Amino acid sequence: MIYWSSLITFYLFSAGVSAGAMLLSIAAGFIDPVKYKRIVTTGAYIAPFPIMAGLIMLIFDLERPGLFWLLLTTFKYKSIMSIGAWIITFFSTVSIIYFILNLQKDYLKLKTRATAVNAIKIVGLILCTSVALYTGLLLSTLTARPFWNTPMIPVLLFVSAVIDGLAAISLVLCFKPDEDKGYINTFIHTGDFVLLYLLLLCTVIFLIGIGKSTQSAAIALGIVTSGQLSALFWVGFVAVGVVIPFIAAAYKLCTKMRVHTPWLNFISALFALTGGYIVRGVIIDAGQLTQAILF
Amino acid sequence: MSAPVKSGKSPKWAMLIDTTKCVGCLACVAACHNQNELPVTEFFNRVEEQEFGRFPNYNRRFLPMQCQHCDNPPCVSVCPTGASYKRSDGIVAIDTQRCIGCKYCILSCPYKARTINREHGFVHKCGFCAVLLHNNALPACVGTCPTGVRVFGDLNDPNSEISNLAASKKVVQIGKDLNTKPSIYYIIG
Numbered sequence: 378m379i380y381w382s383s384l385i386t387f388y389l390f391s392a393g394v395s396a397g398a399m400l401l402s403i404a405a406g407f408i409d410p411v412k413y414k415r416i417v418t419t420g421a422y423i424a425p426f427p428i429m430a431g432l433i434m435l436i437f438d439l440e441r442p443g444l445f446w447l448l449l450t451t452f453k454y455k456s457i458m459s460i461g462a463w464i465i466t467f468f469s470t471v472s473i474i475y476f477i478l479n480l481q482k483d484y485l486k487l488k489t490r491a492t493a494v495n496a497i498k499i500v501g502l503i504l505c506t507s508v509a510l511y512t513g514l515l516l517s518t519l520t521a522r523p524f525w526n527t528p529m530i531p532v533l534l535f536v537s538a539v540i541d542g543l544a545a546i547s548l549v550l551c552f553k554p555d556e557d558k559g560y561i562n563t564f565i566h567t568g569d570f571v572l573l574y575l576l577l578l579c580t581v582i583f584l585i586g587i588g589k590s591t592q593s594a595a596i597a598l599g600i601v602t603s604g605q606l607s608a609l610f611w612v613g614f615v616a617v618g619v620v621i622p623f624i625a626a627a628y629k630l631c632t633k634m635r636v637h638t639p640w641l642n643f644i645s646a647l648f649a650l651t652g653g654y655i656v657r658g659v660i661i662d663a664g665q666l667t668q669a670i671l672f
Numbered sequence: 673m674s675a676p677v678k679s680g681k682s683p684k685w686a687m688l689i690d691t692t693k694c695v696g697c698l699a700c701v702a703a704c705h706n707q708n709e710l711p712v713t714e715f716f717n718r719v720e721e722q723e724f725g726r727f728p729n730y731n732r733r734f735l736p737m738q739c740q741h742c743d744n745p746p747c748v749s750v751c752p753t754g755a756s757y758k759r760s761d762g763i764v765a766i767d768t769q770r771c772i773g774c775k776y777c778i779l780s781c782p783y784k785a786r787t788i789n790r791e792h793g794f795v796h797k798c799g800f801c802a803v804l805l806h807n808n809a810l811p812a813c814v815g816t817c818p819t820g821v822r823v824f825g826d827l828n829d830p831n832s833e834i835s836n837l838a839a840s841k842k843v844v845q846i847g848k849d850l851n852t853k854p855s856i857y858y859i860i861g
Contacts (some may be wrong), residue, residue: 380775440773440793447753447772458776459752520746520850521782669782671847672722672735672860 384438386658391431396508397542399424419546421479425472461511468504509538524597525664529583540572544649551639569626597667618652683826684762692861693821696734700813707812716798739785739798740854747777768794
């Protein structure tokens with residue numbers, strides 16, 4: 378039976394996009410703030426918004442949305458959901474501060490202390506890593522759900538979150554004229570290539586691990602690879618979400634096509650985002666459709 | 673049926689379900705519905721029919737299932753608001769005032785013991801008929817069973833029937849390897 382609807386899928390996806398965009402923005406800023414300025418600012422401008430939309434979805438997935446505030450008056454260290462509620466609260470706050478910091482650098486031109494800015498970045502880095510990881514941990518700690526109860530789920534969703542963040546940045550940059558002499562493109566395509574390669578590895582390890590696990594895990598795997606979710610999984614996630622963007626990134630790196638080709642970046646980013654949404658939907662549904670066989 | 677005998681210290685309630693005696697009459701399900709005033713679509717207990725073997729060596733059994741009142745309950749540890757909690761007498765209970773209906777506990781329960789109250793939106797489940805226990809009566813499903821499938825009692829009382837049965841070789845705990853430490857013991861036929 379399905380208890381968590383597509384609202385939860387959307388939430389996991391939007392949290393991944395926000396966390397990934399902020400992670401890349403801060404990381405790019407630490408590597409070279411001048412060269413990768415557009416990655417830094419675009420990531421910072423994206424970060425606060427998807428998760429806000431996701432939070433609204435999350436609240437409306439509750440059976441009693443009016444009581445959502447109870448999450449923010451309680452802290453249960455054993456509950457990943459309680460820990461997560463606090464993480465996303467802090468993340469949302471810090472992502473807005475980070476957004477304003479970048480906005481002021483570009484437009485407001487106020488004076489800021491470098492140590493304070495660096496502190497925000499380091500806290501932000503910890504928080505976006507936590508957001509990207511906790512969504513997977515939320516699922517992987519349930520022993521009753523064999524499809525979720527594997528350490529690969531958080532790893533897979535973490536890598537997918539960074540890919541989604543990169544795709545969101547790449548998508549926005551398609552609408553800006555090229556002025557970076559290919560640095561940005563190289564960053565995006567190298568990132569895509571490495572991360573999609575990792576995601577492919579994670580997926581293969583996950584599938585083999587699930588297939589060689591318990592009987593109920595094998596049933597869950599059957600639903601995904603040859604059952605009711607197979608079309609979504611193979612076409613929506615594997616082909617559209619991983620293989621096609623991976624080939625596009627590899628092609629652009631191999632052919633040294635480092636000039637900005639907005640149409641290819643646009644399609645590739647859109648495909649990666651679609652795959653990121655679909656893989657979460659498949660994981661959420663497959664986990665709920667199957668249960669540990671007890672007797 | 674007599675009311676559960678209390679030992680000197682606080683009780684630790686437990687149940688034994690002997691499936692070899694179950695005929696699948698569903699009286700326990702009806703009694704539970706009646707006692708907890710449940711709508712027809714919501715259940716705190718159920719009787720699963722399991723078929724095994726191959727014709728002509730074929731058989732089936734009835735397996736009554738409900739909240740196992742685990743000593744390491746996943747539903748309690750996942751609850752983000754503290755609505756699900758473990759009482760000192762071993763009962764896993766829900767403070768419906770604090771339940772936000774996130775359904776995380778439903779997904780965490782390997783026994784499919786929890787259900788949503790469609791009218792109010794909170795999650796609820798078997799509470800070992802705590803009100804009846806308070807009045808020294810047996811839970812509704814135990815008292816109503818015509819074939820004596822269910823034995824209920826206090827594990828802290830070494831002389832109770834449940835203490836003796838729980839220590840015998842023939843009982844099993846379902847889903848034990850998920851580390852839930854259930855308070856319901858089964859004799860599987």
